[in-house]
Amino acid sequence: MYARSDQLAAVLNDSSIHGVRLVAKRPFNSGELILPLLGKLTTQSYRTIQIDISTHLKGPLIAFMNHSCSPTAIVDAQTLQLVAARELRIGEEITFFYPSTEWKMVRPFQCLCDAPNCISYVAGAKYLSSDILKQYFINPHIRKLAAIAARPGCGLANCRQSRSSYARSPSVTSRCRS
Numbered sequence: 001m002y003a004r005s006d007q008l009a010a011v012l013n014d015s016s017i018h019g020v021r022l023v024a025k026r027p028f029n030s031g032e033l034i035l036p037l038l039g040k041l042t043t044q045s046y047r048t049i050q051i052d053i054s055t056h057l058k059g060p061l062i063a064f065m066n067h068s069c070s071p072t073a074i075v076d077a078q079t080l081q082l083v084a085a086r087e088l089r090i091g092e093e094i095t096f097f098y099p100s101t102e103w104k105m106v107r108p109f110q111c112l113c114d115a116p117n118c119i120s121y122v123a124g125a126k127y128l129s130s131d132i133l134k135q136y137f138i139n140p141h142i143r144k145l146a147a148i149a150a151r152p153g154c155g156l157a158n159c160r161q162s163r164s165s166y167a168r169s170p171s172v173t174s175r176c177r178s
Helices: 140-150 155-159 163-168 170-174
Strands: 008-012 020-024 033-036 040-042 056-058 073-076 081-084
Antiparallel strands (some): 033 081, 040 056
């Protein structure tokens, strides 16, 4: 197992909105490799990241990487790397934009990141407009699924809703087909 304990730490913090978070134990430059993503290929769960259209990865640190609409890191599903999205200081939380890897999440949630560009409700890229997705690094498998969903007459297109209507209607996942 490849360990980076000299560079990262999973921290339990009662003052965090997430409880447990992954933090930098040293500074990282923008674009610098933070962590190679290692783990087991598996089916989707709330503790996995989607690395292609139908495959998920479960690894020891993945569960501690929290969401932010203003992420500090990028999950590159093609290279299986976690890369700094900007300069990171010691003690800063490592976060990523969940819809950058997830088409449809198992456990959608109300976002509490408080970023100016907050999407409010995080359920996966499937429920975000192309305008919102253009603001972020988005993995190729998500871009491909979004292109398919945008085709006229596609079953996936019927699940697209605006950010505001989705935020008011979290039960939409039960009405949509994959």
